[in-house]
Amino acid sequence: MRVFLAKVCGPRALWLGLFGFVVTNANAEQITPMGFPGLVQTPVARMPQAGSVGLGFARQEPYDSLNFYASPFDWLHASVRYTDTNVAQSRVNTVHDKGINLQFRLAQESLWRPQIAVGLIDAAGTGLFSSEYLVMNKRIHDFDFSLGMGWGRFAAGRDMTNPLGQIDDRFETRESATRGEGGVPAVSSWFSGREVALFGGVRYSLLGGRLDLKAEWEGNDYSDEFRRGESLKSSTRLNVGADYSVTDNIKLKLSYERGEVLGFGVLIHASLNRQLERSRRAVRPPKPLDEVGFPEVRAESEGLQRPEQLRRFHQRLREDRVFVHALDLDTVNKEATVWQTNNLTRESAVAAGRSARALLDTYGREFEKLNVVSVVAGRERSNVTLDTEIFRQAALGALSVEELLLETDVAPVPEKDWQEATYTGLAKYPTFAFGITPALRSNIGGPVNFYVGQLQLKPFASIQLSRNLNVTTSWAFDFLYDDFDRLQPRETSLLPPVRTDLERYQRESGGSYLDKLEANYYFTVAPSVYGRVSAGIFEEMYGGIGHEMLYMPPGSRFAVGYNINRVKKRDFDLRFGFQDFEATTGHVTGYYESPFSRIRVVLSVGRYLAGDTGATLDLSKSFRNGLRFGVFATKTNVSSREFGEGSFDKGVYMFIPINVFSTREAAGGVSISHRFILRDGGAKVSDGRALYPTLSNEGVDRYYESASEILE
Template sequence: MEKICKPYSFKSRAFLFILIFLIFSTNSKAFEHFLHSPNNYGVTGLMSIPTARVMKKHTFRIGVSNDTPYNHYYFTISPMKGLELNALVTQINGLKAFDISGYGSYKDKSIDIKYQLFKEGKYTPAVAIGLIDPYGQVKRYSSQYIALSKKIYPFDFTVGLGNGRLGKEPLPVGGSKFNLQMFEHPRTWLRQSNSFWGFQFSPSKKWALMLEYDPIEYTHDTSDPAQSFYFERKPPKSHYNIGLRLNLTSLVEVDLTYQRGDTYGFNISMPFVIGRPMIPIVDHIVTYEDEKKYYNNFEKRLAAALYKSGFRNIKIRMVNDNLWLEAENDTYFYTPKAIKVIGEILSTIKNKPIKKVHIILAQNQIPILEFDTTKRNIDDYINGKLKTWQFLYLSKLRTDIYKGINTPMLYPHRFTFELKPSLETFLNDPSGFFRYRIGFTAGVKYRPWKGGTFFTEASYYPINNIGTINQPLSIPVRSDLPFYLEHKFALDNLLYNQIFKFPENVYTRLTAGILEIEYSGLDTEIAKPFFHGKLLLGVSGSLVKKRSINNPFEFSHQPYDKNYYHTEFLRMRYYIPFVRNAFVDVKYGRFLAGDKGFMIRVSKVIKGVTLSAWYSFTNTNIFTDPYNIGYHNFGIAASIPFRLFKGRDMRTVYNYSL
């Protein structure tokens, strides 16, 4: 009997029509939008698996995700092309961490690293390697993986291999050594790895669909506290996860997921561009002609325009047809911008025979640099006849000056007052994982003479829950810090600072008084730049005494404190030639506790925001407690200009370290 093929049903034809419409209506811009989205843990990926995609250069995101029993809180950043760094806190809901109140559920901190080895080509996939939780005293979710991703519009396919958390068995949990099995024992890594795969379908800029195979063995991963607490009694029903990715606004993305065959989850992330002002910055520049009705004298008129445009301690002198101008930049975050503003003011001078212009920028009356050019070049640059590189080529910049202009100062600026908000955090104490204090800091500077500054700063934190149940360690140079931070009021500084600049670009600094929240004493440094500022070498040292916890004007009398602490360092700063605006600081010598060794700090400046990470190697055998023996001091920091939030230029920055 002949088999009669039934025609497609209406539902089938409608589904096929919609699918074809979605595929052929997809455009590359819509498709590209979701390629840089985060997975559950913050790194670029789908849900549980990473992809070979990375964030766009000089962007960062913050986010929170949930897939029972986990909550994930992450901060991810791309400081340079192809590199992605992720700071993650994983919370296991319902699993008590300590037998004390306050800390709540179990939490784990980790750092993840991903680097894209190869960009995607016309016929070749993108390739990336990643390290999950590679370092720390406890590495519960450690893994190393390789991922490959290829776009076939409107799909983005990913396959990969990973060990540890993503593999067949967990990696060792304890010890402070890096987990780098992928590089040290590649055959073992390959044997212990699982494969993973997934794809993303992005027909619209507003939404995308995800499907992945999750290789994690939740019921066998004994390094994960959730294994015995949760998955032994509720094993996952599936290795397949599906999700819907929604772009709600340019600043908010939401993933709605169904994972492990029995768990609903979500992921909320907010992407940002590093250094982009939240409020457009507007400059208030007063020209030379604007002051014509107030002053007839050339020097006073020009000085008034400079003062009202943000400069202080101004000196002006005409020598024949040469204009010498010295000023302190009190407003503009970038030095080149300060020079450009001065140029804009000078370009409005029309009836003065000026041929050459010498601009000296100083700090506290110490000349920092001299910029030499001509009045004609300034006019052509401001009027658009010269490009920036042409203007700089025709000009000359010097930093080896140490004497300023010998002429009376106009608009002297001796006192400076600064008020700024302050946020300090203290993480992972047994009494509570997230401790913080929020308030403001007020500082006053008085500059009585060249290079000299009296400085005092006090802080008030009306919101403060910092505290600890830990006791200071064997040599408590910093382990008693929480006892200082728990006070609402703090006298942070009360000191005198003197800087000298000698011939050959030699700088010296001497500081005496209350240096910081824990120590008072003396601190000194001498340094000199080499190779046009690419290398800076110096020596430094300090002799300090621990301050009292309860009285800001007394010294500590705790039995565990030494009479004095001292440091001696050889220091170096080197600007990395192949990475723009990046430098490495290295110091070798004796640290406060008496341990000797190195500290390396790597920094990258991105549109005024300075990102740093440091790591130390010292002889910790001088300690008697188990926590410091074998310990390496490491951390991350950011210096953020307030100009990004104020709508006007300013030099104030906010420093945060973790």
């Protein structure tokens, strides 16, 4: 798992964000050591709100568990769980186990109806902890009661025969707990088994919700789980526990389980899906227009002969971190057009509003219409046309923002090319940006070590050489903590080791290494057809050259493109040298933005680093504030045996906008990605700054999403 910063937000903001210090509801999170919503060990139907994330660690002898969860919807909870133990069913020892948990809400609580949820535990792991459940919850004052039925591991108490066996005989037989290489959902085993068990519990909240007292009757009696050849001791199925919220984001958990062992845990959680409070923004608020001394309207010739006006307009927008490329002043038609890049905020409408204020502040009412053209990676993405008088009245409070928007037009591209503008070349090249960010480099769930990590400082620099050409570089240095010397190599792969020697890179790169050094050149072939050529050191393991083309019709929910790369494997010391291994990869990719629930679907088909061919499906859910959760899976012509543990490549990722945990408004954020099992099959290479995520950030749809904030 790697964490990096897409835009500068300051080290303090990033560290606070990484550890989840974001205001949230302390009552919302009920998460068990296995990562699913629950009391001590039993599930509940309560679920964190959409946009919630959390990281938990727990110890219940003989299990050490680490889980990460996310709730992309109010009705869906997903978690990844790692368990370190020497306990296994059927007396087979194991060291580490990984699994995926899912819970779906079936019904919301009402006055008379309980909340109902169904869940899958270890849905795509080895099956060691596989379980399914149906559970309901009902709140009565400060008490929250739960009652449910469990299958699989949750049915070890064997309270009754499986009622689903009355529907179909296949539900009476359950497959063996462990399943080959794992990673493949055993759908035929879900809700199956000759017997089931009942579970239930109660939670009582006090101290304003900061302290939760819990008691539960567990469905599992642990008779099928062994340690050193003996069943785990369990004198009762009754567990009790208490959770205490130290802060709004940190919860301590203590329990007494099975009548035999004490358990404890820590949960760090945050609710990231919310609109940012305006009071937290460090962006300079717009100057009220009733305090602006409007210059008098000047004659056509005089208006264009005043360079101090241009400087004032340009400086006003620079102060708002909006950078002007060109400005056209048509005094005959009383129309102004500005081409600009928005580094102020993710909300493109806010940047358009700041341009309108700057125009009124500089030229008064000399121009009746303003076109604001958004420029991204040197490409024109959208054109917002404002009536300046109506904007002025709305800014003064005489008209509502709704009335302003009714008189605002949005088009995908401007009618005029910026080379025809009155003032061109206002963005002087080269431009420089530099800084330093903290980062976490880690190896989780490896073949020997449960967790190995390294804290880093990453100085970076970016040079914009022209409208189309950008060069970026970053270097990584150890900072305070590094235990990569404990890493052990992975088992030998049946495929070329394109990723499985990651541990060697992490171990041999030492205390500092070159993280990236790449150049990206962007161009337009035809309307809606964009291109990119990239070269350099793309990532930790590979460098080379890459090319991408993208067809992205304005206003369309569909886009399609291709990319092709020729890359070489870097030396293990991660300096400037390369090994002999070379590979050519390429994919044809389709993109679809669903009109429902802000879901993005990406499907790519092509050739991967190890020479295998196949397809990758990527599904992600975004939120209004820029937060995005995603999952991906790749299946190629490599068999499960050739691939190894996990059967096929899959993982999760998340993008957290800087605004969530920073007092500074910015357009960037933190990206976190994690593969459940790092293998060689289905491996892609990073190849520069991809076109689709870059260009989709400033299109027509993005303006409409933020249109109500045009006066901010």
